[in-house]
Amino acid sequence: MSNDNMTRRKLLERGVALPLGGVLVAAATVQAAQAGDKVCADVNAMDSGQRSIRESLNYTEMSKDPAMTCSKCGFFTAKGDGCGDCMIFTGPANETGHCDSWSAKG
Ligand code: SF4
Numbered sequence: 001m002s003n004d005n006m007t008r009r010k011l012l013e014r015g016v017a018l019p020l021g022g023v024l025v026a027a028a029t030v031q032a033a034q035a036g037d038k039v040c041a042d043v044n045a046m047d048s049g050q051r052s053i054r055e056s057l058n059y060t061e062m063s064k065d066p067a068m069t070c071s072k073c074g075f076f077t078a079k080g081d082g083c084g085d086c087m088i089f090t091g092p093a094n095e096t097g098h099c100d101s102w103s104a105k106g
Contacts, residue, residue, distance in 0.1 A: 037061075037062075038082050038094065038096075039061055039094070040061065040084070040097070041059065041061065041094060041097070043055070043059070046091075050089065050091060053089060057088070057099040057101050058099055058100050059093070059097065059098070059099040060098055061094040062094070062097065063097060063098030064098070065098070068098055069096050069097065069098060070084065070093045070094060070095050070096070070097040070098060070102075071095035071096070073098075073103060073104070074105045074106055075088050076093060078095060082094065082095055
């Protein structure tokens with residue numbers, strides 16, 4: 001194999017590899033968006049009291065258990081945009097979220 005063929009072959013391999021890398025990054029971005037990465041309650045933007053109570057009750061925007069999300073909690077009122085209000089925190093919560101005060105809707 002000549003050096004010309006090696007160069008052409010490498011260019012062709014890279015020509016395939018680069019678009020494939022872009023497709024993989026785009027797929028990962030879509031997957032992250034579908035995983036519910038909407039932030040309803042940004043604890044970093046809250047005062048120390050709100051942040052402290054959310055941290056003490058282990059509030060998270062994404063419940064580990066799909067059966068125990070804020071949307072299925074009795075303290076949650078949906079707003080229709082993926083977010084809602086939590087009576088415990090008297091503030092926003094993500095419908096996919098969870099905290100230690102979770103209680104099934106009655
Ligand atoms: S109490 Fe916890 S689980 Fe229930 S809505 Fe509020 S943050 Fe979500």
